[in-house]
Amino acid sequence: MEQIRAYFKQSATYQLLQILADQLDDFFTTFGEIAIRGLMVLKCIFAGQINLKEVIEQSARFGVSSLPITISIVSMTSIIVAMQVAGEMVKQGGGNYVGLLVAMLTVRETGIIMSGFAIISMIGSSLASEIATMKVTEQIDAIRVLGVNPIRYLFVPRVLAGTLMMPPVMIVASTFGIIGGGIASTLVSELSYKAYFSSVWSGLYIYDIKVAIAKAFTYGFVIALISCTCGYIAKGGAKGVGIATTKAVVWSFVAIVILDLIFSIAFFF
Amino acid sequence: MIKVENLVKKFDDKTVLNDISFEVKDGETLAVVGFSGSGKSTILKIICGLLEKDSGTIKTSEGDIAMVFQYSALFDSLTVHDNIIFALTERKDLRKLYSSQDLDNIVREKLKLVGLEEIEDKFPSELSGGMQKRVSFARAIVTNPKTILYDEPTAGLDPISSTLIEDYIVRLKDETHASSIVVTHQMSTIQRTADKVLMLYNGKSVFQGTPQEMCEQGNEYTKQFITASLNGPMKLLTE
Numbered sequence: 354m355e356q357i358r359a360y361f362k363q364s365a366t367y368q369l370l371q372i373l374a375d376q377l378d379d380f381f382t383t384f385g386e387i388a389i390r391g392l393m394v395l396k397c398i399f400a401g402q403i404n405l406k407e408v409i410e411q412s413a414r415f416g417v418s419s420l421p422i423t424i425s426i427v428s429m430t431s432i433i434v435a436m437q438v439a440g441e442m443v444k445q446g447g448g449n450y451v452g453l454l455v456a457m458l459t460v461r462e463t464g465i466i467m468s469g470f471a472i473i474s475m476i477g478s479s480l481a482s483e484i485a486t487m488k489v490t491e492q493i494d495a496i497r498v499l500g501v502n503p504i505r506y507l508f509v510p511r512v513l514a515g516t517l518m519m520p521p522v523m524i525v526a527s528t529f530g531i532i533g534g535g536i537a538s539t540l541v542s543e544l545s546y547k548a549y550f551s552s553v554w555s556g557l558y559i560y561d562i563k564v565a566i567a568k569a570f571t572y573g574f575v576i577a578l579i580s581c582t583c584g585y586i587a588k589g590g591a592k593g594v595g596i597a598t599t600k601a602v603v604w605s606f607v608a609i610v611i612l613d614l615i616f617s618i619a620f621f622f
Numbered sequence: 623m624i625k626v627e628n629l630v631k632k633f634d635d636k637t638v639l640n641d642i643s644f645e646v647k648d649g650e651t652l653a654v655v656g657f658s659g660s661g662k663s664t665i666l667k668i669i670c671g672l673l674e675k676d677s678g679t680i681k682t683s684e685g686d687i688a689m690v691f692q693y694s695a696l697f698d699s700l701t702v703h704d705n706i707i708f709a710l711t712e713r714k715d716l717r718k719l720y721s722s723q724d725l726d727n728i729v730r731e732k733l734k735l736v737g738l739e740e741i742e743d744k745f746p747s748e749l750s751g752g753m754q755k756r757v758s759f760a761r762a763i764v765t766n767p768k769t770i771l772y773d774e775p776t777a778g779l780d781p782i783s784s785t786l787i788e789d790y791i792v793r794l795k796d797e798t799h800a801s802s803i804v805v806t807h808q809m810s811t812i813q814r815t816a817d818k819v820l821m822l823y824n825g826k827s828v829f830q831g832t833p834q835e836m837c838e839q840g841n842e843y844t845k846q847f848i849t850a851s852l853n854g855p856m857k858l859l860t861e
Contacts, residue, residue, distance in 0.1 A: 402714075491695040498670050498689045499709040500765070506712055 411514035431530035439538035453556030455534035464527030477580035481601030484584025519573025629678035653816035685768035696746040703742040732760035752783035
């Protein structure tokens, strides 16, 4: 029996199952950590344990430093969409719907999701590596020994900044996206600016904007929370920082896509 | 006062600390020595609350517990000034007690105590290892702790800087009358700073006594440690 067990442990099937078990264990551990930290952050926020100076500093990081790249990505996406469809739609007699299509797509989807991806790449990864470095160099232990709550000091300002700054970033980026789509449409087809923007206003509802803002608040909260948590649970040295950063980016991307699906089902079906 | 009784700590199936007991009176310093991985730092982390114990009791004097970390653990995004006043500005119970003038004075006073001046605006990366260590001393004592824990305070320092750090450990003990525990590998640190020595091997206490007794008694473990011999009851993990 022992021999069979030893033989099985060396087999590829066992190794594969072991890897799968480790991955599942890591998934549930990370998910649990994110949920627990999320509740702790909310508890601190509702208890008023907020360092306003830190929130403002982190908001500048979220908003100002990410804005150029966010605007670029969202605008490019809208321009690409407009270039792909404007010519053909005008030819088919649907020129009056180009603005509507670009605006609806930008406000409902690309504006928010591309802003989320840009924030994850620029800010989420930097948050995770910053906190992971603090973890592996015992700075977080030092915070705890000095009697300061690391959730209040590290998480709350970053999560609040993410939650509060994501909507304005998304609004500015989406506005640029719609304008960029208009410019592209008029360049590749015979559509006029006036026709494009009339079409934008005819198809865009306040409801769409409200849902987009709700999405932005949620995504900002989730990105900052996941990034901080992945950094906070980092282990080891430089390798641990790298793993934490990658994990933060992957988890944030997946979370945003899943949340997007949930929002679409909940608000547009 | 620090009183530890029957302390047990396990990581998974491995017992890192097995029935450890000791007492450090006010104003006393205990040196904890032993091989790497013998559980020395784990004792400190349990006392200051960074790790949970599995069983046993720990009693410390009322008041703050400070810890000086092996690699200083200064906040690299904050200046020396902000590192030192961190607890005073971030702790709910302390943050409204001091004006900005008070905080400046505290920083100057604590830096003077560890022999540093005019470095308030520097960042940790601009300081030498010895200076970082002394700033971490200043940060640790800012809340006037009754218990101070030092995790290998002279690790990575040259002999002269090590002597300086040892002098400051003694000076801080005299100034604060706190109970201190110093985890160390160095005999000079034991002889210059400690009143008592606890030696660990495989998570068990194999010697407790004064530094003098450590050198004079015929304990096989301490003899091997002092002579840095490979022959003796303690075996390295690679053997």
